[in-house]
Amino acid sequence: MSAAVRRLGGGKPLAGFAVLVTGHFLTDLVHLVGCLAELGAPLDAMTVLRKDYAYQWRHRVHGHLVEQGVRVVDAGDPEAVREHTGRARRRGLRCLALDDGGYVAPALLDGARDGGPAADGAGRWAGVVEQTMSGIYKLEGREQELPFPVFSVAQSRLKGRIESYWIAEKAVATALELLPALKIEGQPALVVGYGNVGAHIAALLTQRRMRVAVHDADILRLIDAHESGYVTDRDLPALLDRHEPLLVFGVTGRTSMSTREFRSLRRPAYLASVSSRDTEFDLPALEALADGDPVTRPSSRTHVLPGGVDVTVLAGGRPVNFHETDSISNLHSDLVYAGMLTGACAVATRPAPPGLDRAWADTVLEESGLLQDYYDRYGPNAASRPASRRR
8 A cells, every 4th residue: 555655646636535435444444544645635524434343453443543533434324425525515625435335326326316416415526436346236227327437446357366365265264263163074065156256265165175066146157166166056045955055155245045045955054144244144034034033142143944954144144254353464455455545546536437337447457556566565576675675
């Protein structure tokens, strides 16, 4: 991130913008906000939407941001985006967001659809940088409504090719730690969603000597999974019935399992989400289907389905890679955050048509020098250079 600031900082490109950041309250968020300030974004016009995961240092991160003059609001506050827009208007600033999970653009589109004045809504926004596929999915079918560009780090080659492995590795390690004492070698596992992260999860589970099946609604991904040697089926309930997984990873960014899928479970199973929030598994449907109240433990909740099948939701249905842990390390998150800074400056300074053009993000990121910086820092010649020259 610091190298990106040095490369982007000439002329303070974010000086005229009230920046809204949706953030996990990890220590790397502190540096991200500091970098935005170095790029010119006024701290007293900034809003951070807090995602409510139980990170170790979340209270210190919160306190530091408040001391810096940043307004901190819960990400679930339905008025947060509108209030940020109003504050920016009073300061004569335009708005720009670094979003994580689709909290901003859909809210602005909903406000415009409900008849809100353009000056109080999307009309004051230069654009949104989105880093998650769950945020991109929320815009499906609404791209033509967008009055500003969405810079999709989520769909970029940078995020897909590099970060996905780190997320998958953390998710698998944490899920296995949350399981009771089980012998997993030779046991069946299922990965629902064979995108960048899901493909890595399937490979990691195979390395742990589990028998892995894969489902994806996208037929090309399903063919890829089949030809990579995984058990597959176009019908998820049929696959659940036939494969009888002990461990299920949901990696679609949508709701992948509901009543029909839960009814297809034939043995005790553990469900692990790797998607934002708790949308991957339809938890109300699971509770409605279960007999009696669930058994709740610190890291899981077990429901007994008709027929006596125990279904245990790990981490309460929230992403296992975020459960009481700092997810991927700062050194890993640094690259994507640097990409978001690069995207924010592109939104602020470059003309771009409204809408969602994934090729734009790839072009900007790959021409920015960011990937060359990363390769120089961590590539084959990094160990031969003095540490002072790698900073």
